[in-house]
Amino acid sequence: AQKVTQAQTEISVVEKEDVTLDCVYETRDTTYYLFWYKQPPSGELVFLIRRNSFDEQNEISGRYSWNFQKSTSSFNFTITASQVVDSAVYFCALKETSGSRLTFGEGTQLTVNP
Amino acid sequence: ETGVTQTPRHLVMGMTNKKSLKCEQHLGHNAMYWYKQSAKKPLELMFVYSLEERVENNSVPSRFSPECPNSSHLFLHLHTLQPEDSALYLCASSQGVRGSKTQYFGPGTRLLVL
Numbered sequence: 001a002q003k004v005t006q007a008q009t010e011i012s013v014v015e016k017e018d019v020t021l022d023c024v025y026e027t028r029d030t031t032y033y034l035f036w037y038k039q040p041p042s043g044e045l046v047f048l049i050r051r052n053s054f055d056e057q058n059e060i061s062g063r064y065s066w067n068f069q070k071s072t073s074s075f076n077f078t079i080t081a082s083q084v085v086d087s088a089v090y091f092c093a094l095k096e097t098s099g100s101r102l103t104f105g106e107g108t109q110l111t112v113n114p
Numbered sequence: 115e116t117g118v119t120q121t122p123r124h125l126v127m128g129m130t131n132k133k134s135l136k137c138e139q140h141l142g143h144n145a146m147y148w149y150k151q152s153a154k155k156p157l158e159l160m161f162v163y164s165l166e167e168r169v170e171n172n173s174v175p176s177r178f179s180p181e182c183p184n185s186s187h188l189f190l191h192l193h194t195l196q197p198e199d200s201a202l203y204l205c206a207s208s209q210g211v212r213g214s215k216t217q218y219f220g221p222g223t224r225l226l227v228l
Contacts, residue, residue: 004156033214043202045219052214091157100145100170100211104157 002027004094006105013082014113021077021108023092029053034068034075035093035102045091051075082112117141118220120205126226127195135190135223137205143218145211146188148180151202151222163188164211195227 003026013019025034036048049059051068059066063080079086089107118139127133139146148160162170163182177199179191188205202222208215 035216037219042221043204043224044221045204045206047216047218050214050216095214097213100162100164101159102217106154106156 002029002032002094002096002101002103004092004103004105006090006092006108008108009106010109010111012111012113015084016081017112018078018080019082019110019112021079021090021092021110023075023077023105025073025075025092025094027094027096029096029098031097033095033097035095036066036075036077037091037093037104039089039091039107041088048077079110082110084112084114086110087112117218118205118207120203120220120223122223123221124224124226126228127192128228129195129197131195132191132193134192135203135205135225137188137190137220139186139188139205139207139218139220141207141209141218143207143209144185145208145215146182146185147206147208147217148188148190149204149206149219151204153201157204160190162211169211192225195225197227200225200227 005024032053034051037045065078067076089109091107092105094103121136145164150158159172160174161180166182181189204222205220206217208217
């Protein structure tokens with residue numbers, strides 16, 4: 001069965017600090033997909049990134065970067081020079097190629113203080 | 115028009131009421147989903163529709179009844195709900211359900227059952 005664990009329930013940082021959100025997953029599939037979503041207070045889940053299991057290249061998009069390590073089943077998300085607008089709940093999710101189900105972690109509440 | 119819209123955004127209902135949640139996607143997708151997000155719980159998949167056919171029903175009580183009249187619209191009919199059904203109900207859509215398909219979410223309906 002697939003499972004996603006986000007061990008950090010809440011993180012609080014001061015603006016301009018770097019912050020890393022951890023995500024560890026479990027799956028028996030050899031091909032799968034990993035996602036990060038952001039949920040601001042308004043409620044909508046905003047898609048941030050999708051990573052294929054066969055592509056371990058790390059990715060950077062502006063202040064966001066993602067570190068995918070298959071050996072440790074982790075897909076961590078780093079925000080550099082955090083801003084107050086980054087305050088939200090961040091969800092990591094896993095999808096196996098054979099199914100329609102997107103399995104979410106419990107989310108990490110990030111608060112960036114001015 | 116944003117990608118996935120949901121109405122109403124907020125709903126208060128008594129346990130004997132009947133109401134419906136509506137979701138509309140403007141992305142040209144052919145799959146739609148209902149998720150439930152309760153406090154301190156991961157997102158739970160409720161239903162999946164692909165090409166207007168229900169392909170997954172995740173052991174949801176019969177007091178929740180989905181309807182997908184076409185690929186752009188999805189409804190969730192509610193009747194005789196319980197207070198524990200109070201939650202954020204999120205709709206999502208994707209182009210297909212298998213493989214790497216990214217799900218795009220609406221803003222959700224915050225439901226309170228009294």
